[in-house]
Amino acid sequence: xxxxxxxxxxxxxSLLWIVATSSFANTYVVTIEQMRFNPPAxxxxxxxxxxxxxxxxxxxxxxxxxxxxxxxFDSQSIAPDASWRYRASTPGRYTYRCIFHPTMHGxxxxxxxx
Amino acid sequence: xxxAHWLLLAALxxxxxxxxxxxxxxxxxxxxxxxxxxxxxxxxxxxxxxxAESKAHSQDVKAFAQQMVKDHxxxxxxxxxxxxxxxxxxxxxxxxxSLKQGGAANIxxxxxxQGAKFDRAYIDHEVTYxxxxxxxxxxxxxxxxxNAELKALLVKVRPAFVAHLExxxxxxxxxxxxx
Numbered sequence: 001x002x003x004x005x006x007x008x009x010x011x012x013x014s015l016l017w018i019v020a021t022s023s024f025a026n027t028y029v030v031t032i033e034q035m036r037f038n039p040p041a042x043x044x045x046x047x048x049x050x051x052x053x054x055x056x057x058x059x060x061x062x063x064x065x066x067x068x069x070x071x072x073f074d075s076q077s078i079a080p081d082a083s084w085r086y087r088a089s090t091p092g093r094y095t096y097r098c099i100f101h102p103t104m105h106g107x108x109x110x111x112x113x114x
Numbered sequence: 115x116x117x118a119h120w121l122l123l124a125a126l127x128x129x130x131x132x133x134x135x136x137x138x139x140x141x142x143x144x145x146x147x148x149x150x151x152x153x154x155x156x157x158x159x160x161x162x163x164x165x166a167e168s169k170a171h172s173q174d175v176k177a178f179a180q181q182m183v184k185d186h187x188x189x190x191x192x193x194x195x196x197x198x199x200x201x202x203x204x205x206x207x208x209x210x211x212s213l214k215q216g217g218a219a220n221i222x223x224x225x226x227x228q229g230a231k232f233d234r235a236y237i238d239h240e241v242t243y244x245x246x247x248x249x250x251x252x253x254x255x256x257x258x259x260x261n262a263e264l265k266a267l268l269v270k271v272r273p274a275f276v277a278h279l280e281x282x283x284x285x286x287x288x289x290x291x292x293x
Contacts, residue, residue, distance in 0.1 A: 034270075034273040035273040035274055035276070035277040036273075056270075056273075056274070057188055057189055057192050057270060057271060057274065058184070058185040058188045058189070058274055059184070059188070080188065080192075100181055100184075100185075101181070101277050101281065102281055102284060103277045103280045103281060103284075104277070
């Protein structure tokens, strides 16, 4: 009986956490168009979601220069008219670029959770 | 004014693609002619890129060439899809012919070259080629396009040519100076 109560408690805690984080997390869009990231610099909080939407005719990537296993991001190829989502994790300032087109740069700053 | 631009485009094409015939026309290109020019311009760079993918010595030049093949293939696909949708039949014209002949002359020029000499010749041509295409887009193709969707496509593709030009210049400046 105790086990069941503990399991139920754990489930409730998890549900509360999901509800809490989803209530406070925001979604931001970075449009890739005309061979640029727009906005080029974005500040979000841990837990927020960023969506890169490729509106160009050619494929792009959003790849952070930081390649630590627990930080940074790499979308791999985002096809034209496709998008890629990333949930902001480790706080920090990440410069990123398109690995296909070295003239394209952006910055993502992740602040601690709200 | 339009005819002056059209003549300039022809002159640029002749200048950029050695061996192409000189020509003149009294008015700007029609939409079917623009479609043929766009496809020929992209194809010339795809062909040069494919050769450079296999022959380039420097990794930067090879990566650039691979990117040119990918991007120009994507642009050509979009252009062909649009002209098919619009029911426009690409019409060959002196400029598209010079682009084709110039592309073939470029390949013939590059083929015997090896190593650093190949890299230098390929990249130097890429810089000139992209600059000339941007000039042609600005001065002739975009102003002459009648169909709104075709014009929008030309406007949309321009930043890719600008980024390619900047990329080509970056690679060019990283190469050792010619002996």
